[in-house]
Amino acid sequence: MKSTNITWHESKVGKTERQQLKKHQSPVLWFTGLSGSGKSTLSVEVEKALYELGVHSYRLDGDNVRHGLNKNLGFSPEDRAENIRRIGEVAKLMNDAGLVTLTAFISPYREDRDQARELFEDEEFIEVYTKCSLEEAESRDPKGLYKKARSGEIKGFTGIDAPYEEPNAPELIVETDKNTLEDSVRQVIQYLQENKYI
Numbered sequence: 001m002k003s004t005n006i007t008w009h010e011s012k013v014g015k016t017e018r019q020q021l022k023k024h025q026s027p028v029l030w031f032t033g034l035s036g037s038g039k040s041t042l043s044v045e046v047e048k049a050l051y052e053l054g055v056h057s058y059r060l061d062g063d064n065v066r067h068g069l070n071k072n073l074g075f076s077p078e079d080r081a082e083n084i085r086r087i088g089e090v091a092k093l094m095n096d097a098g099l100v101t102l103t104a105f106i107s108p109y110r111e112d113r114d115q116a117r118e119l120f121e122d123e124e125f126i127e128v129y130t131k132c133s134l135e136e137a138e139s140r141d142p143k144g145l146y147k148k149a150r151s152g153e154i155k156g157f158t159g160i161d162a163p164y165e166e167p168n169a170p171e172l173i174v175e176t177d178k179n180t181l182e183d184s185v186r187q188v189i190q191y192l193q194e195n196k197y198i
């Protein structure tokens, strides 16, 4: 912490009031998984389904955020940690704003994800593991990045020559190499409804 002499300024309207106005809770759906596992595809569809249900949400996606807020970060373990730290803090602001937040980052390190989780109250952080075998993700290769990683053109690519640490106890596991996209969307929405988030 570099800044000193700073104080917290309370609002007269808080998270509870904003949630009451919107008539739903504001958890973060933290999608994590290999490149090509379906984080973006699934979160886009879940966002659409939430919109159709009248739920206010916002999606933060690795590729998009790295064009702006996090454009000074690369893919070293330290930069990935800082990427995830900032996203955790942004998601926390959105949580306070009363939005359901969907984050779609590889977030390969357990420790980084757990630090993000710690920013939230217990039920507000929903870790969604988009589980997909490396073989399947690599065969999809939607951006041609696995091919580049295999040829050595990209170094430190997750799953090839950089680690992906599977979640130990995610709230949800969505098997994108076994289930259809429609079933996966239903699974996530059902979880939110059954647990009275929306």
Ligand SMILES: Nc1ncnc2c1ncn2[C@@H]1O[C@H](COP(=O)(O)OS(=O)(=O)O)[C@@H](OP(=O)(O)O)[C@H]1O
Binding pocket: 034, 035, 036, 040, 062, 063, 066, 075, 079, 080, 081, 083, 084, 104, 105, 106, 107, 108, 143, 145, 154, 155, 156, 157, 158, 162
């Ligand atoms: N070295 C390396 N490793 C992994 N991914 C790479 C790399 N270089 C570029 N890309 C592209 O960046 C996207 C991942 O960014 P993230 O912010 O989600 O990564 S991380 O959470 O900080 O690990 C990832 O997007 P997704 O495929 O959507 O996951 C890739 O398109």
Ligand SMILES: Nc1ncnc2c1ncn2[C@@H]1O[C@H](COP(=O)(O)OP(=O)(O)O)[C@@H](O)[C@H]1O
Binding pocket: 033, 034, 035, 036, 037, 038, 039, 040, 041, 042, 104, 130, 140, 142, 175, 176, 177, 179, 180, 181, 184
């Ligand atoms: N059941 C599924 N769920 C999600 N994506 C799927 C599924 N089946 C096939 N795909 C395809 O897999 C690719 C996943 O890419 P993407 O969503 O960009 O993954 P990520 O964001 O994890 O890198 C897309 O081309 C998508 O159409």
